[in-house]
Amino acid sequence: MSQASFLHRQALHLRPDPARVIVRPFKPATEPRDLNPTDKTRANHIVERLLALDPKVAASLLADVLENFQGRHRNLVETFELRADEMEDALAAHDVFSETQRQLLGAYFLNEYSFEASALFNPSIVAHPDQSGAPEGGLRFILSLRAVGEGHVSSLTFRTGTIAADGSLAVDPPTRLASSPRISHRIPGPLGDEVGVTFEEDMDISERVIFPVTEYQSQGIEDARFVQFSDGGRTTYYATYTAYTGRAIRSELLETNDFRSFRMTPLQGNAARNKGMALFPRRIDGKYAMIARQDNENLYLIYSNDLYRWDGGRAILKPQFPWEFVQIGNCGSPIELDEGWLLLTHGVGPLRKYSIGAALLDRNDPAKVLARSVDPLLHPEPSEREGYVPNVVYTCGAMRHNDQIILPYAVSDSYSNFATIEIAALMRAMS
Template sequence: MKLTRHEHNPIVVPGGAEWRRAAVFNPGVIRVGEKFYMYERAAASLRPFQTSIGLLESEDGVNFSPVMDRPVFTADMLGFPGGSVEDARVVQIDGLFYMCYALQPYSFDCWPTGTGLPAYYPEHYPEWADNKVEPMITRSGIAVSEDGIHFKQLGYTTPAEIDDRDNALFPEKIGGRFAILRRPMQYVGERYGTNTPGIWLSYSHDLLEWTEPELVAVAENIEWEGTKIGAAATPIKTDRGWLVLYHGVDAQSVYRVGALLLDLDNPAKVIGRTREPIMEPETYYERFGLVLPNVVFPTANLVIDGTVYIYYGCCDTCIGLATVPLEELLASLAYAS
């Protein structure tokens, strides 16, 4: 099974408005009628490396143009003027747009090292220490909009005291409740049933109060997902189960992509899984970037005429598109007995 990268990749690159001048990546994408809307994560600079969510639109899902001359969602809107909002995953339920996002509340710098992982520097921004917050901690939440453009904060989906991101809301209620996938970094050890951060599931009746998360999946193949896994994009409902792309990170911090199939009525139950990655860094724009090398990081997937459109961040620098027939992707799963 092989994904096809679009011939015009990367389809979205930095530039234009000042607030997206340095990097654009990890987009949420939704289709409304015949139009595609992309919620890109964008940065103006590396020092500070402050990101916001911008909005692009397209008629074909490939050629995107800006909708507005300013971001549609920022940390300032949450009361954190120096912070960053990140990695939008967007669904539409009962006519409303819900955006899952990650929040880093205060400023930090990103310094490419030339040797692989960048160095992040929050130390000379005193807000972290003044507010007694662990440097670089990330909290997740949901913003809501009636038109997909004007968002307001609905509530947080994770506690402030733990690092919990990669939140992805299911596109419909399950058993009368909203459901969300999470990745709490501190939920590791004998008490939690996993030695590495994994994918967890919580439910809510109102999107404000969430159940204690239950473990869904952990890393199984140390070769390519040995340090952590997390939900990549919004779950896709199929007649066989919920199809969930996820990212796995190896010991060298290379990001690859796998797929899970979750039970339709009980999405804490894994009924299928790819044994090998379905996507890994291959092209230049996936192996070398402004910030982080060797990264393919899907944050959006749509099914159009039987084909899965996968939108993904490349090295925290630009955005790519890959496609695969849905039936071919489902056939690649090894089903649990």
């Protein structure tokens, strides 16, 4: 099976970097918020040992910690203080703490986490909301990536880059530092909390890491499918993603205007209980529309009057060709062309080999399938077959630029690369 002649692989390999770390709460034995002040838990024992230190020894220890870790994180003293604030329940049974003791306490109840040590994959791409400095005839983009670290916990990270007028690509190097956001609000809901998070304004976007912040996300924020959504002249960036507890999954929605402040909301309805939902970039006949896979096999078209509730749906694409006999799924939000909605798909074939194909849907009635790719556009080359999950190429979203599709894709659940597709040749190849 040969690769489509109109698809061109790039050499922009984005590989995981274990040197990029964030700090996360360290929670020995019992969650601090669950501690009874009279209980003698590991947390209490740590606090007692710290309080027994001579003040000069404590000051020297704090200085050593700061010297050792200061260049690896921003605002480290403030981070220690905030962690100490979160430990108030564990501190209630003890005497008043000095500033040095509180900062040391925060340090003892934090740990570094190498959030992309294992994998950097399943990308999606959208135009940057700030196009200042874009090349003439080109544009700036934001790439989202799923990062995986110790314990197979998934988080969301970003890169920026440019596309030149001729379609050539460049990715900006990431910053050395990485940081989690502060929680700006938390609103209880019927399916769990709506949570807002905000990053510092002076952070480079590659420094921003959205780590799980709710119980339902505790094991991961997986496979964000970003889309630039237009509605009445207003542009909003949405991403559907999978929240994973380690036992159960559900679809949630992330919303932002600037990639600095984000809102995460659980989706409701029977269609939101599965993976792989992808939002159309505009309303269709006044309704929101999604492509989703509700039965682990076929692709469905779903409409909703409410962006946050999704029920029902109609199967519009089923496995048809050998490379997709096991199942098909979407590879991101549909892309609007003059010819119709271009929907990139993934298909699973023998030995669970993942390939990327395409379908063309009617612009006015996306339930009508106008054409499909008989053969995959992209499948694992010999050099791309090895990884955490072998024999997989996968994407969570591409974008159009002039007469090309810019396709970031993951390689065997390990790292990411790019390809470009000539739109006119793709249209001719579909039947």
